[in-house]
Structures are given as C-alpha cells and as structure tokens.
Amino acid sequence: MSNLMTGAEMVVRALQDQGVDTIFGYPGGAVLPIYDALFHQDQIKHVLVRHEQGAAHAAEGYARSSGKVGVLLVTSGPGATNTITGLTDALMDSIPLICITGQVPTHLIGSDAFQECDTVGITRHCTKHNYLVRQVEDLARILHEAFYVAQNGRPGPVVIDIPKDVQFALGAYLLPDRIEHKTYKPKLDGDADKIAQAVAMMATARRPIFYTGGGVVNSGLEASSLLRELAGLTGFPVTSTLMGLGAFPASDKQWIGMLGMHGTFEANNAMHDCDLMIAVGARFDDRITGRLDAFSPGSKKIHIDIDPSSINKNVKIDLGIVGDCSHVLRQLVDAYRAQGKQPDAGALARWWAQIDKWRARRSLSFKASDTVIKPQYAVQRLYELTKSRDVYITTEVGQHQMWAAQHYHFDEPNRWMTSGGLGTMGYGLPAAIGAQMAHPQALVIDIAGEASILMNIQEMSTALQYRLPVKIFILNNEYMGMVRQWQELLHGGRYSESYSEALPDFVKLAEAYGAHGIRCSDPADLDAAIMEMIDIPRPVIFDCIVDKTENCLPMIPSGKAHNEMIMPDEDADMGTMIDAPGKMLV
Amino acid sequence: MNAPSAPSAPLSPYSSALGKSNIEVHTLSVLVDNEPGVLARVVGLFSGRGYNIESLTVAEVAHAEHLSRITIVTSGTPEAIEQIGHQLERLVPIHKVTDLTLRGGAVERELAMIKVAGKGACRDEALRLADAFRARVIDASIESFVFELTGNVGKIDQFIDLMRPIGLVEVARTGVAAISRGPNPI
Ligand SMILES: Cc1ncc(C[n+]2csc(CCOP(=O)(O)OP(=O)(O)O)c2C)c(N)n1
Numbered sequence A: 001m002s003n004l005m006t007g008a009e010m011v012v013r014a015l016q017d018q019g020v021d022t023i024f025g026y027p028g029g030a031v032l033p034i035y036d037a038l039f040h041q042d043q044i045k046h047v048l049v050r051h052e053q054g055a056a057h058a059a060e061g062y063a064r065s066s067g068k069v070g071v072l073l074v075t076s077g078p079g080a081t082n083t084i085t086g087l088t089d090a091l092m093d094s095i096p097l098i099c100i101t102g103q104v105p106t107h108l109i110g111s112d113a114f115q116e117c118d119t120v121g122i123t124r125h126c127t128k129h130n131y132l133v134r135q136v137e138d139l140a141r142i143l144h145e146a147f148y149v150a151q152n153g154r155p156g157p158v159v160i161d162i163p164k165d166v167q168f169a170l171g172a173y174l175l176p177d178r179i180e181h182k183t184y185k186p187k188l189d190g191d192a193d194k195i196a197q198a199v200a201m202m203a204t205a206r207r208p209i210f211y212t213g214g215g216v217v218n219s220g221l222e223a224s225s226l227l228r229e230l231a232g233l234t235g236f237p238v239t240s241t242l243m244g245l246g247a248f249p250a251s252d253k254q255w256i257g258m259l260g261m262h263g264t265f266e267a268n269n270a271m272h273d274c275d276l277m278i279a280v281g282a283r284f285d286d287r288i289t290g291r292l293d294a295f296s297p298g299s300k301k302i303h304i305d306i307d308p309s310s311i312n313k314n315v316k317i318d319l320g321i322v323g324d325c326s327h328v329l330r331q332l333v334d335a336y337r338a339q340g341k342q343p344d345a346g347a348l349a350r351w352w353a354q355i356d357k358w359r360a361r362r363s364l365s366f367k368a369s370d371t372v373i374k375p376q377y378a379v380q381r382l383y384e385l386t387k388s389r390d391v392y393i394t395t396e397v398g399q400h401q402m403w404a405a406q407h408y409h410f411d412e413p414n415r416w417m418t419s420g421g422l423g424t425m426g427y428g429l430p431a432a433i434g435a436q437m438a439h440p441q442a443l444v445i446d447i448a449g450e451a452s453i454l455m456n457i458q459e460m461s462t463a464l465q466y467r468l469p470v471k472i473f474i475l476n477n478e479y480m481g482m483v484r485q486w487q488e489l490l491h492g493g494r495y496s497e498s499y500s501e502a503l504p505d506f507v508k509l510a511e512a513y514g515a516h517g518i519r520c521s522d523p524a525d526l527d528a529a530i531m532e533m534i535d536i537p538r539p540v541i542f543d544c545i546v547d548k549t550e551n552c553l554p555m556i557p558s559g560k561a562h563n564e565m566i567m568p569d570e571d572a573d574m575g576t577m578i579d580a581p582g583k584m585l586v
Numbered sequence B: 001m002n003a004p005s006a007p008s009a010p011l012s013p014y015s016s017a018l019g020k021s022n023i024e025v026h027t028l029s030v031l032v033d034n035e036p037g038v039l040a041r042v043v044g045l046f047s048g049r050g051y052n053i054e055s056l057t058v059a060e061v062a063h064a065e066h067l068s069r070i071t072i073v074t075s076g077t078p079e080a081i082e083q084i085g086h087q088l089e090r091l092v093p094i095h096k097v098t099d100l101t102l103r104g105g106a107v108e109r110e111l112a113m114i115k116v117a118g119k120g121a122c123r124d125e126a127l128r129l130a131d132a133f134r135a136r137v138i139d140a141s142i143e144s145f146v147f148e149l150t151g152n153v154g155k156i157d158q159f160i161d162l163m164r165p166i167g168l169v170e171v172a173r174t175g176v177a178a179i180s181r182g183p184n185p186i
C-alpha cells in the first residue's frame, strides 16, 4: 500500500493500525468520504446506531468492558451535537474515546453553512482534548496523537473534527511508530520517598482502610491484581466507589462493600473512623464524601492518582502520590514486603471487630414480600442465577442503579458499566450493546428503570440488526423512583412530575422491535422468568413489576456525614431528616 | 471575571473552603504550544471552574518552537491557586505552568496608554506628573496628551488616579507580563 492516500482513507487506515476492530456511528453528508472508505474494507466493523448519543455510550461500554479505546464516527452539526452527553459522560468517568466528526469544508467554516457547528468550540469543555484538522498533512499525526492522548494519563474522550475537503485531499500517511508527544507526558511511577513514607504510615496504622475507585479499573488488570496482593499483604479492609466495583472481589472477606451515598453502613463508618485512608484511583467526589467538614475527621490520608489535580481538590491530603495505579501499587507491594513490619495485630483485630459490628447492622436488608417483587430481591435473584456465567452488567440511572451496585456482586474488573460522574439516564442500553460487541459470547444485562430505558430505547433496533442478545432487565416501579425518593425526603412527598405516566407495554414494545418480551410481577415466578430471559438467544426486554414505593437505602442524605446514615428500618420519617442547607444540595 | 462567592454566603456542606478569608493574588506563567484554540482552552478553564482572572496577557515568545507565553494574574485561596496550576497542567498543549509568586523574585510590568484632555494649567500639571512618573508623551494635540507608562500595576493605578481630576479620557492597558529574576528560565 502506497502511503499516499485521501484523508478519508487515512482515517480508516489509522484506525486499523491502532488495532480498532469495531466503531459505532451514523452517517451524514460531512462524513460520506469516510463511510466510502469503510465500504472498501472489512477489517473494521461499523455498528450503525440509531442516535449519536447511543454511539457514544456504546463506545463507552465497549471501552470499559474491553480496556480498549472506544471509537465513534458521526457527521457534522446535529451528528456532533448529539454526542455531547456521551462525551461529557466519558470525561466524567475517564473513559478513553475517539470521536471523529465530519465538518463542512474549510472554506465554508464560519459561514453558518448547512450543518455547520463549532464542534471544537462546543466540545472543548466536554473532551480531554480536541482537534480541528485544517490540512491533510496534519491528519495522520493527529489521528495517532489522539489515541495516545485518549489512553495515556487520566483517560478521556478526544474529538477529531475533519472538514470534508480534508477527507478528499491526498496526503502522505504516517505509521503510528512510537509517539513522543510534545507536551503531554503523564508521570507513571510514584516518587520513591513518598512510597517509603506511605509504607511507613501503613505499617503503623491501627484503623486503616483502602478506598479504591475507577482509576484502578482504568489502570488495567494488573492494577486490580496488585490491589488484591497489597490488601492480602496488609490485611486492611477494602471499600470502593461505584466506578471501582470489581477491582477488588466482592467475595473476599476483606471487602466491606461500596461506600458513599448508598454505600454500606460498615464502609461509611469505617471511612469516618479510620486513622489511615489509602485512596487509590478515586477522586473524593461529593457522592462519596458527604459533608466535607465532617469527612473522616481523624484520619491521615494517602492519595494515589495519575491526575495531580485530583489530589487536594476536595479534601486535604497528607501524602499525595502522583502516578499510575498499577505502577504505584507495584511499588507499594515491593516496598511493603521489603520493610517487613506489620501493623499492630491487636489493633487491626479490634478494628475488624468494630467493622463486624457495623456489618451486623445489615444495612442492605429490606422487608421481604411474597406478594410483590421487591426490587432488591429481583437484583439478588438476577445475581444468583447469572453469577456463574460470563456476565457484564450495565445500568441506567436511578434507584435500580444503586440496587444493582448494592446487590449484584463483582469479582472482576471491567464487568460493571455505569454512568457514575454524570449520572446519564439512557446510558445502559447502548453501553450494553458496546459491551456485547466486545464480548459476543457473554451474557450482557442492562439493569434498567422504566423511565431511563425510554431515553435511548431506539437502540433496540441496533441490537436486533447485529443480533446482539442483550437483556434489558427493567425494575419497573412506575416512578422515576430516585426522584420520587428525593421528593419524599425533601419536598413533603409532593411527587411533582415523577410518576411514569403513559408507559408503553414493554412486552409489546420488545415484540415490535423483533425482540422477546417477558413480564413478571409475582415473586414466585421470578426465577423461572429470569431463566427464560437467559436462555433466549435474542435481545430480551424483561418488564419486572416491582414495589412502587420502595426507597433505596441505606443513604447518607445530602449535607450529612458518613456516620449519619438513614438505615433501612428508619425510612418512615425520612421527610423530617434534612435541614434547610441540606436541601440546597444535589 | 468570576467574583469569588461572598464570604457571607451560607457555607455549602460540600464546600471545603470554610471561611475564604485568606485570598492571595498570584502571577502564573504558562508556556503553551501556539496552536489555534489554546487561549480559549485556558480562558474556558477559568470561566468553567469559576476561577478569577485579574489580568491576562499572551503573545508568541519563540517563533520557531511555536511557543507562546501566557501570564495570568489570579486570586484565590492558596489551595485554589494550587488547584488552578494543576488544572492548567491537564490541558494537553501546555508545556509548563509556573507560579511566579510562589517561586518568589519575579519582575512584573504592565504598559498603559493614558489619554488626558485639558487646557491651560491642566496641561502643565499633567506634564509635571508624567515627568515624575517617567511617563512618555506619545501623542499630543492642542487639547490632549497620550502618555505611555510602564511599571507595576500599583504605579499605573496611581498615575491614573492622579490624572482623573486633571482630565482623564480613557486608558488602554496591556495586563501584566512577568519573568523570574536571575540567569535561569522558568
Ligand atoms: C438524562 C437525565 N435526566 C434526568 C436525570 C435525573 N434523574 C435521576 S434518576 C431519575 C429517575 C430515573 O427513573 P427510572 O429510570 O425509572 O429509575 P428508578 O429510579 O425508578 O429506578 C431522574 C429523572 C438524569 N439522571 N439523567
């Protein structure tokens, strides 16, 4: 192959050379040359979504479940603007994406041409970086550089905006031989003296805790296995954010559950009372910390993160270690082994005894029922009936998402895909499609709410077209349940606009798309219905009719501290718990 | 630009900036790749995250290397200013961010052009003060002067204040440019 080719051919060639096998996209006038170049090859599979937001989330699901970069291709103007939510979602959750957008020809830029928009201007705030390619001579370099930027350091979405004339222009292609980026060189190893300090702090801790996050998953499988090794060496308890679930096995006895707003009583109280917090690839988000001035008041805090701006952003840190999780964890494992000291065994045993007391409060418990399906029970059964399989879980956003996080358990990273930072309803179905593309043989389930699923329901057609047997497990409570819960908590139970009126018949909806529909409302039928869903080798919409007014607990209400949780047996007087400043928060 | 939230505003329980009384003014020097949009990235970062810009100057400083230098005077708590530095470093086309105030020993200068109109005694008084401040006359008409004055921000402020009763018409200022003292680059 000569290295002289059109810009459009260069795009496809660069994707191939970057090892891309799947892209998600939607054609239009400004990307026709690239679609034509795709037509002439079969190395890259293009998945035609039904809305560009779907392409972005599908690319996220693909990336998050495979550890690779997710790629999407959309046209100018509305194609580009439709990706904004997905790009922002990927930025917040640090998901590596490449988004290629078509643009009007360079001589028309700035003239309000048909389907022109200032894509780099609009996406500047929702990407890690973006490029407008003004001449074909820059294209190959930018394409390869974009892959480097998306994956290295803290991962994130990168937009490449390519005017149509640049797609047609002839230019020389460059291979992606080792890229030395001019300015962007993230630091991978932690400073040796800081590693030594960290190990000394760990060896003298009496009430330690590992607080881990999505950064461990992002850093790769190596980071997860090193986390397990370090936890094993030290005997410290481990909790994780929503984004980090699976990096440490939920079946391990050192696992104390997720922390944060809907985290376990034991995890949040351990965070509050610890004397040493070791944050690994987590960013002290407000869902995690609750009331900041009451956040873990008595602890020394070590923070390991590849992004220096995450350290000391929200919470004062005693020892910040900038570096990639896998590198720093490797350094910590080695240094901890070498120093040979162990923390005071008696103190650690007393700490674990305290944690067990908190655990005994059984904060994830709920009132069982044999007449109505409790949403927690539905997730528990789903877990029991699928856990032995090769399974990937995505979610939408709301109560069902939190119940999924609480009651579905993960022993491996990259198995759990959810919109954490942005909280995007409509994420789950396209993300499931992306995950299924990356893992054709796996069981991929979107745990959904009846409101969220309608936000990107059009992607059912995509699932059908590519024979992707994704399962949509709707916890149908006929409410925007999380909104309803907050209205109960903050607004006197005035359920303004949170009832899911005029819902479609989900079984018929499934059938209309050519999928399979199941409805279940009796707890006695649930297991059989779930088995039916699993066994059908086609996309399924499972309409699981659950208790309408169940609240998601435990909960740290806004403005409260980790040790001020509302427990499952205390939700009767939820409406009186939040003071005026707390109501101001989200 | 974005005024810091008034210290009297109710404190958010999510906010760590309890009592924002220790506001400092710092000068940051930012070396960037001189590519389209880089200034928008920097300015957008400040507006998007609610940081203050007291002054900002930018110009290419090394043509062959495509390097521009942005000098930003910003204000905030020491923690906020540290955060601003780290957030700037996240921008891909940025080579280096230096907090010149933290480093100590930087020289800062601003250039201003000040138009003053008046007749008779006013003109004499304007010229006398300009002489004291070592301002140069770069334009003159029968009823006006334009003075050029270089110095630190305080000196320029003071000169403008003195010109106000005499017949100040308008002012153009460049914003602060700054460089560290001694033989080494930042
Ligand atoms: C795009 C978007 N719009 C609005 C919201 C605010 N919101 C958060 S949860 C929620 C309700 C979700 O309802 P449903 O999907 O039925 O889930 P449930 O809470 O009932 O499990 C809403 C409206 C959001 N997160 N995302």
Ligand SMILES: [Mg+2]
Pocket (backbone or CB within 6 Å): A398, A449, A450, A451, A475, A476, A477, A478, A479, A480, A481
């Ligand atoms: Mg619902």
